[in-house]
Amino acid sequence: MKPAFQPRLVNDPFGDPALYVEFLFQKRAILFDLGDIHALSPRKVLRLSHIFVSHAHMDHFYGFDYVLRICLGRAMVLHLYGPTGFIDRVRHRLGGYTWNLVHNYTEELVFLVHEWDGGRTLSRARFRCRRAFACEPLAPMPVEAGVLLREPGLMVRAAVLDHKIPCLAFVLEETEHVNIWKNRLAELGVPTGPWLQALKQAVLAGRPDDFPIVAEWRDREGMHRRRFTLGELRARILRIVPGLKIGYVVDCLYCDANLKRLQRLLDGVDWLYIEAGFAQDQAEAARQKYHLTAWQAGDIGRRVGAKRLVPFHFSARYQDDPEALVGEALARFEGK
Ligand SMILES: [Zn+2]
Structure with a gap:
């Protein structure tokens, strides 16, 4: 049976990470990470219902203003998810503009922002356009087994990884x-x-x-x-x-704790989108920056039994030879 959604990276592997997942039977999409997403047309941005942000390093969150600019003045509810401190990050981004005229808008853009620290609750806040995007805290919601979103037909689970700061990895699961x-x-x-x-x-x-x-x-x-x-x-x-399972992993250290969490999160994943920023001969540089090498990305894909590996988020230093990173990741993934 055909899967209900279609994932596609917004940029080439050197561009900011962002995975756009389009629903085939609805005018709707989900986005993982919110870096530079100018390659997405306004029509595609207007389809977004949920955006999952791994962490707020600039290359993962820079595109927030682009979404805001396109959706402002529309009747839309956008659900945003991110790690510890995320509600405050969104508050600051919205606080960077003057909103003295928005109470007249007939259509209201609303951000429902969720923040997860890996525990059993999801902190929440609402930012409404006609209230000048003031932060309105909402009652927290319970989280079971890392499930951040569950609705008929799909589920999104997350795990907190060590990137020197908390960084969320995600899996989108289509219901069987x-x-x-x-x-x-x-x-x-x-x-x-x-x-x-x-x-x-x-x-x-x-x-x-x-x-x-x-x-x-x-x-x-x-x-x-x-x-x-x-x-x-x-x-x-x-x-x-079984439904399709798509994994999204960026920015993390190759260490036992992260491997254990990824094993649990990604068990049985079909397609794994995973950062592979450095070649293995730069493993020490990758470790110092709390990033994965291509070999490590392939190794994780192999350990969790992914069916397909899509390495991306390459360091600019490999601009002339991206195939080297792809080759290294796939060689380990395929066990060569
Ligand atoms: Zn980062």
């Missing part, structure tokens, strides 16, 4: 696809109908095997009703296909 074997349903002697939707929802909600499912339908003889258990239907008529 629940397909019905139509021929087996016919063998069961039960027609399709709205009850199949309830069945799919029960699967996606993780209901147990003894969960009751009632198939109801009407024909010339009247109303019919048959009772099943979820386990019975799962075995007889369901085909469950």
Whole structure:
């Protein structure tokens, strides 16, 4: 089954990191990191609903003003997520402009900003255009197992990595696809109908095997009703296909603590976008800057069992030979 979203790096591997994930069946997109994103058209920026920022080093957060400029005056709610201190960073960015006329705007841009320190709560604040983007603290929300966003069809989880400062790594997971074997349903002697939707929802909600499912339908003889258990239907008529998992890892030290967190976060990831800033002969320079080498990026991809590795966020010193970094990352990833 075709995945519901399509990821694409906004810039070449030397440009600021930003991964634009477009939803194929909705006019909507999610962005990971907010560096220089001028390559995105205004139309694409206006599709954004959620932006996840790994940390506030300039190459990851410089594009905030571009988003603000395009979305100002629109009726939009933008959800922003970032590490410890992020709400204050956004407050400062918004505080850099004069907002004495915005209370007249008919359409209101709202930022809902979330800040996660790796613990069990998500701090939140709201910045509304007509209130001159004053910071309005909101009640914190609980966080379970690093899940920052969960909605029907998708989930975004995060882990806090050591980049000398906290830096968030993310994984976007599409919910598994629940397909019905139509021929087996016919063998069961039960027609399709709205009850199949309830069945799919029960699967996606993780209901147990003894969960009751009632198939109801009407024909010339009247109303019919048959009772099943979820386990019975799962075995007889369901085909469950895992959804796509996309990992996004930038700016972190290659160390045991980070490797453990990444292992947990990225288990079973399909596509892994990962920084590979330096060649391995510059491992000491990478370590001092709390960055990964290309070999280390490949090694992480291999350890977590990624299906595909996309190395990026290259240091400008390799401008003449980006293939060297790609080659080193993929050689380790493929175990050569
Ligand atoms: Zn950084």
